[in-house]
Amino acid sequence: MRRVAIIGTGQTKHAKSHDDVNQAELVRQAATRALADAGITYLDVDAIVLSNMELFEGRALPEMWVGEGASGYLKPVMKIATGGTSGTSACIAGFHQCASGLFDTVLVVGWEKHSEGATQTGMALTDPLWDRNIASGAVGNFALSISQYMAERGVTPEQAAKVAVKARRNAAKNPHAHLQMPDITVDRVLSSRMLADPVHLLDMCPQSDGACALVYAAEDRAESLCARPAWVRATVTRHDQPYIGDLDRRLLTMRTLRDAARKAYQQVGITDPLNQIDVAEIYEPVSYAELAWYEALGLCADGEAGKLIDNGSTEMDGVLPVNPSGGVLSANPVGASGVIRVAEAAMQIMVRAGAHQVANVRTALATGYGVYAWSDVIILSVDK
Amino acid sequence: MNAHPVSILGVGRTDYEPQPGTTIPELVYRAVKAALDDAGMTMRDVDARVTASVDLWDGLTASNVMVTEVVGAVMQPESRVAGDGLLAACHGAMSIMSGAYHTVLIVAHCKSTMGDRWGITNWTFDPIYQQPLGLDDYYAAALQLSALRSPASLSPCPPADGAAAIILSSNPAPITIRGMCWALDEHYLGDRDLTDSPALRKAARRAYDLAGIIDPKHDLTLAELSDHFDHQRALWASILGLDGFPHLNASGGLARGVPPFVAGLDRLIEIVLRLREKTGTGLAHGCWGPAGQGQVVMVVKQ
Numbered sequence: 001m002r003r004v005a006i007i008g009t010g011q012t013k014h015a016k017s018h019d020d021v022n023q024a025e026l027v028r029q030a031a032t033r034a035l036a037d038a039g040i041t042y043l044d045v046d047a048i049v050l051s052n053m054e055l056f057e058g059r060a061l062p063e064m065w066v067g068e069g070a071s072g073y074l075k076p077v078m079k080i081a082t083g084g085t086s087g088t089s090a091c092i093a094g095f096h097q098c099a100s101g102l103f104d105t106v107l108v109v110g111w112e113k114h115s116e117g118a119t120q121t122g123m124a125l126t127d128p129l130w131d132r133n134i135a136s137g138a139v140g141n142f143a144l145s146i147s148q149y150m151a152e153r154g155v156t157p158e159q160a161a162k163v164a165v166k167a168r169r170n171a172a173k174n175p176h177a178h179l180q181m182p183d184i185t186v187d188r189v190l191s192s193r194m195l196a197d198p199v200h201l202l203d204m205c206p207q208s209d210g211a212c213a214l215v216y217a218a219e220d221r222a223e224s225l226c227a228r229p230a231w232v233r234a235t236v237t238r239h240d241q242p243y244i245g246d247l248d249r250r251l252l253t254m255r256t257l258r259d260a261a262r263k264a265y266q267q268v269g270i271t272d273p274l275n276q277i278d279v280a281e282i283y284e285p286v287s288y289a290e291l292a293w294y295e296a297l298g299l300c301a302d303g304e305a306g307k308l309i310d311n312g313s314t315e316m317d318g319v320l321p322v323n324p325s326g327g328v329l330s331a332n333p334v335g336a337s338g339v340i341r342v343a344e345a346a347m348q349i350m351v352r353a354g355a356h357q358v359a360n361v362r363t364a365l366a367t368g369y370g371v372y373a374w375s376d377v378i379i380l381s382v383d384k
Numbered sequence: 385m386n387a388h389p390v391s392i393l394g395v396g397r398t399d400y401e402p403q404p405g406t407t408i409p410e411l412v413y414r415a416v417k418a419a420l421d422d423a424g425m426t427m428r429d430v431d432a433r434v435t436a437s438v439d440l441w442d443g444l445t446a447s448n449v450m451v452t453e454v455v456g457a458v459m460q461p462e463s464r465v466a467g468d469g470l471l472a473a474c475h476g477a478m479s480i481m482s483g484a485y486h487t488v489l490i491v492a493h494c495k496s497t498m499g500d501r502w503g504i505t506n507w508t509f510d511p512i513y514q515q516p517l518g519l520d521d522y523y524a525a526a527l528q529l530s531a532l533r534s535p536a537s538l539s540p541c542p543p544a545d546g547a548a549a550i551i552l553s554s555n556p557a558p559i560t561i562r563g564m565c566w567a568l569d570e571h572y573l574g575d576r577d578l579t580d581s582p583a584l585r586k587a588a589r590r591a592y593d594l595a596g597i598i599d600p601k602h603d604l605t606l607a608e609l610s611d612h613f614d615h616q617r618a619l620w621a622s623i624l625g626l627d628g629f630p631h632l633n634a635s636g637g638l639a640r641g642v643p644p645f646v647a648g649l650d651r652l653i654e655i656v657l658r659l660r661e662k663t664g665t666g667l668a669h670g671c672w673g674p675a676g677q678g679q680v681v682m683v684v685k686q
Binding site for chain 1: 439443445446448449457458460462464465471474481482504507510511512564565568569571582672673674677
């Protein structure tokens with residue numbers, strides 16, 4: 001396989017509403033910043049992969065209008081859409097495009113402008129025969145799975161609240177993050193409005209407007225353009241049953257993430273992920289999910305996730321900082337969120353993360369999550 | 385693209401017609417089963433899949449969720465292109481060329497008769513300048529016909545529902561992909577010369593270069609173009625350097641009714657079926673969006 005690295009990233013400020021720009025302009029902001037970060041211009045871009053969940057804005061083929069914002073005029077533009085994993089799937093597609101040898105430089109841009117649509121309505125557009133009458137959006141279905149997870153693994157609301165606090169305090173150092181809550185406390189999370197027991201408002205991710213872009217370059221180009229490129233070492237995708245009732249103890253097993261991570265670790269030679277990975281940017285739409293993902297990712301044994309957050313292992317100064325950016329809990333423009341995970345992981349390797357930079361990052365993990373239990377796992381490294 | 389050519393092992397498709405009594409997963413199952421049978425394979429032989437569908441046509445958010453089981457994606461890799469199925473084939477081929485997978489199933493599906501066929505396409509146009517004018521793909525094609533100063537009346541292909549599937553592989557086989565590319569044109573109709581398609585020109589040039597095609601009329605044996613409207617067949621042919629080419633749309637093209645987004649992949653299936661009968665080099669073309677704003681070309685050889 002031809003070696004490929006990320007050599008630049010760019011993001012907008014993620015916010016509740018970006019009524020200062022339209023979708024194409026939002027995409028242009030992120031794309032322009034990524035190209036500048038990579039030290040190239042749009043003329044150097046051979047192909048573009050876009051990520052967006054168009055029914056959240058109620059659009060059809062949005063790349064037709066928005067593609068120009070990513071410099072797509074007369075260029076190969078492909079839009080990927082797989083639900084919450086759209087961003088990571090687009091990153092994997094862009095990697096394959098570059099690794100295939102057809103293109104030397106590939107730009108990936110994900111965006112969402114939730115303020116222009118009705119996200120809950122979009123999420124209710126599921127199977128019309130079985131699912132639609134009971135479709136309750138992300139909060140409701142997570143509440144069900146979380147109750148089961150708490151009952152079997154003994155995770156407490158306080159431990160979940162600690163995840164929410166960690167995310168928002170990290171986000172306070174990330175100028176792109178939507179939520180800025182440096183003074184957040186566990187008590188404040190637990191006393192926030194109950195959305196669906198046991199999920200409080202501050203346990204949940206926001207809906208954001210935002211875009212994120214990254215630039216892939218093939219081996220020679222990457223090395224000539226970037227002093228410390230983030231090499232792509234593993235990309236694994238696993239999808240699962242479309243009906244939540246068919247998933248066996250969804251958060252307890254999270255078998256897609258478990259299997260994808262094992263395969264990715266194997267490809268890179270990771271046997272002790274907690275100690276061998278230096279930073280992780282994982283797609284946690286709700287505080288409890290991050291705890292479940294710790295177990296699925298093998299960062300701890302099943303039932304030990306609460307301990308991992310209690311002892312600070314995943315804090316900025318812990319053994320494996322998880323989501324220095326503030327994660328999805330602090331910004332969630334869905335089509336961009338997966339790209340943000342990969343971009344943030346790359347920034348950590350390139351030492352371009354600014355105030356939320358982790359020291360000495362050589363190996364970084366990024367994950368995508370979507371639908372009820374779909375997963376992407378991507379591992380980046382300072383080593384080819 | 386000659387070092388490790390990607391081969392086409394199997395093709396399958398449903399009937400194309402209004403199918404109100406058949407669900408999307410059932411249509412997809414039929415196409416996938418036909419492609420696997422054609423290749424003499426089972427789902428266990430497939431490493432990954434790329435599907436193509438567009439949410440607003442299906443009335444579903446992430447419409448690939450519905451087909452997860454029937455494309456064999458449970459605990460397996462799947463990606464999904466929101467666009468024409470021939471683009472999904474390009475995505476799958478690149479995944480194989482990258483070394484990530486050996487065998488990839490490509491599926492395109494659309495039940496276009498469920499919705500307002502032209503009304504939906506109004507939502508493709510930018511919401512500031514063009515959408516409020518009431519433009520849709522029908523009007524865009526009418527403007528194109530008018531720009532061509534054609535005396536013919538506007539003739540869209542009949543609406544249909546259906547699915548198509550192909551199996552791509554790094555395993556050696558007689559029919560291989562030799563070139564491919566795609567491109568987007570300008571979005572604002574007023575900025576486009578609708579009698580030309582720089583996007584198709586650009587995509588074709590790259591695909592021809594990769595396939596070593598210098599004189600398309602001489603080097604190609606047959607071509608299947610996506611003539612969503614009757615007048616587009618001659619237009620696309622001329623841009624592809626295939627003016628007066630005798631072996632154009634031997635299948636009858638889209639006039640027999642092929643669903644949108646399935647159309648490009650179905651063109652490739654038509655090429656494969658003909659190359660199995662008689663060796664040669666075929667071109668499959670797909671397009672989507674207003675007056676063919678998105679263009680994709682693939683060259684295959686037996």
